[in-house]
Amino acid sequence: MALVISDMSISLDGYVTGPNDSRENPFGDGAGTLHDWIFGNPDEAERAIMQEALDNTGAVIMGRTSFDKCVDMWGENGPVAGVPIFVVTHHEPAERYPSAYTFVTDGVARAIELAKEAAGDKVVGLHGATVMQQALPLGLVDEVFVHIVPLLLGAGTPLFGSLGSAVTLERSDAIVGPSATHLRFRVVKTGG
Amino acid sequence: MALVISDMSISLDGYVTGPNDSRENPFGDGAGTLHDWIFGNPDEAERAIMQEALDNTGAVIMGRTSFDKCVDMWGENGPVAGVPIFVVTHHEPAERYPSAYTFVTDGVARAIELAKEAAGDKVVGLHGATVMQQALPLGLVDEVFVHIVPLLLGAGTPLFGSLGSAVTLERSDAIVGPSATHLRFRVVKTGG
Incomplete structure (x- = not known):
C-alpha cells in the first residue's frame, strides 16, 4: 500500500515559499535558494536523496494554489515525469491541461484515495503546504520529510499550519548535507 | 568579545511554547516534551550539549514575557546558576526580585551591551522568542542554535517572527541525537 509522504524544502523558520509568491514568482521573494540543493548539486548524498524521491514516487497530490503557481514552471510532465498529479480544487479549471493532471473536486481524502490507487506500491508525494x-x-x-535550508524568510507560506492539537512524530532518518539538513519523520500520533 | 547566541528548543513547526502558555503553564499545551532532552537524558552527546551551554554562558537576556512566565519555575538563580539575567522591559516591576535579575528599560541593544560586559569572554544567551x-x-x-524536537504544535509562540527581509545563515554544527536534532547556525547576513 502506497505511503503518503510530505516531502518539501523549507527555510529554518518553516516557509516553503517567501512573500509575494505568484505564477510569475513561484518561489516568492528571497526563497530561490530553498531549492538549490536539488539542481546541479555536486554532493553525492544529497543527489541520492532527490533521485530516490523521483524513483519512488508513484503519484503526486497538490492543492490548487500550488498548481496555479507551478504549472508554467513544470510544464506538461508535472514535477515528476511520467507520474500522475492529482490537484485538489473546488472547481475544475476552464482551461485544458495535459493529461498528467487530474482535478479532484471532492476533497483531499478522495484525492489521496485516487493517488494511492495510481501509485500502487510506490509513494504518494504531497506537494505544497x-x-x-x-x-x-x-x-x-x-x-514528513523536510529539507531544512539555512535561511530565514520571515513571511510567506508556512509548511505547517495550525493544528487542533499536538502531533507526535518520530525521526526515522537524518542526513546532514552541505546544502540542507534532511530530516525524515514518521507520524506517530495526530490529535488527542 | 562575547558571542550572542539564541539557544532554544523548538517543535518541528518552530514553536518555543504551545498554546495557552502562562505563569502556571510556562511550556504551553502539549509542549512539555520540548524540554525532555535537557533533563535526565541518558544520551551522552545530548548531555554534553547542555553542559557546554551551561559552562559557556556568561549572561542571559530575556524579554518580560518570558520572565513573567518562567521566574517561578527558575527561582532566584534564574536559568543558569551564578549568571546574571538581563530582562528587557518597558517598566521595572513593582515587586522585588533576586539580585540575579537586572531590568533594562532602554531596549534590547542596551541589554545586549550590558550582558556582553557582564559575560566577558563567555557567551550571551538569548532566552525566548x-x-x-x-x-x-x-x-x-x-x-542561532536550535534543538528540533519531533513534535508539531500548530500554535503557540514561534521562535522566528516576521523579518523585514531574508536572513542568510550558515550551518556550523549538527548533532543528530535520539531526542532532538541539534543544529547550530552562524548568522551570515541580515537584511538587504
Whole structure:
C-alpha cells in the first residue's frame, strides 16, 4: 500500500515559499535558494536523496494554489515525469491541461484515495503546504520529510499550519548535507 | 568579545511554547516534551550539549514575557546558576526580585551591551522568542542554535517572527541525537 509522504524544502523558520509568491514568482521573494540543493548539486548524498524521491514516487497530490503557481514552471510532465498529479480544487479549471493532471473536486481524502490507487506500491508525494495541512489532521499522512535550508524568510507560506492539537512524530532518518539538513519523520500520533 | 547566541528548543513547526502558555503553564499545551532532552537524558552527546551551554554562558537576556512566565519555575538563580539575567522591559516591576535579575528599560541593544560586559569572554544567551526577534534584524545575534524536537504544535509562540527581509545563515554544527536534532547556525547576513 502506497505511503503518503510530505516531502518539501523549507527555510529554518518553516516557509516553503517567501512573500509575494505568484505564477510569475513561484518561489516568492528571497526563497530561490530553498531549492538549490536539488539542481546541479555536486554532493553525492544529497543527489541520492532527490533521485530516490523521483524513483519512488508513484503519484503526486497538490492543492490548487500550488498548481496555479507551478504549472508554467513544470510544464506538461508535472514535477515528476511520467507520474500522475492529482490537484485538489473546488472547481475544475476552464482551461485544458495535459493529461498528467487530474482535478479532484471532492476533497483531499478522495484525492489521496485516487493517488494511492495510481501509485500502487510506490509513494504518494504531497506537494505544497495546503494539502499537507488538510491531510495531516485527518491521519492521512504517513511521513514528513523536510529539507531544512539555512535561511530565514520571515513571511510567506508556512509548511505547517495550525493544528487542533499536538502531533507526535518520530525521526526515522537524518542526513546532514552541505546544502540542507534532511530530516525524515514518521507520524506517530495526530490529535488527542 | 562575547558571542550572542539564541539557544532554544523548538517543535518541528518552530514553536518555543504551545498554546495557552502562562505563569502556571510556562511550556504551553502539549509542549512539555520540548524540554525532555535537557533533563535526565541518558544520551551522552545530548548531555554534553547542555553542559557546554551551561559552562559557556556568561549572561542571559530575556524579554518580560518570558520572565513573567518562567521566574517561578527558575527561582532566584534564574536559568543558569551564578549568571546574571538581563530582562528587557518597558517598566521595572513593582515587586522585588533576586539580585540575579537586572531590568533594562532602554531596549534590547542596551541589554545586549550590558550582558556582553557582564559575560566577558563567555557567551550571551538569548532566552525566548521576543528578544531574538528584536535583536536579529539589528544584526546583534551571532549564532542561532536550535534543538528540533519531533513534535508539531500548530500554535503557540514561534521562535522566528516576521523579518523585514531574508536572513542568510550558515550551518556550523549538527548533532543528530535520539531526542532532538541539534543544529547550530552562524548568522551570515541580515537584511538587504
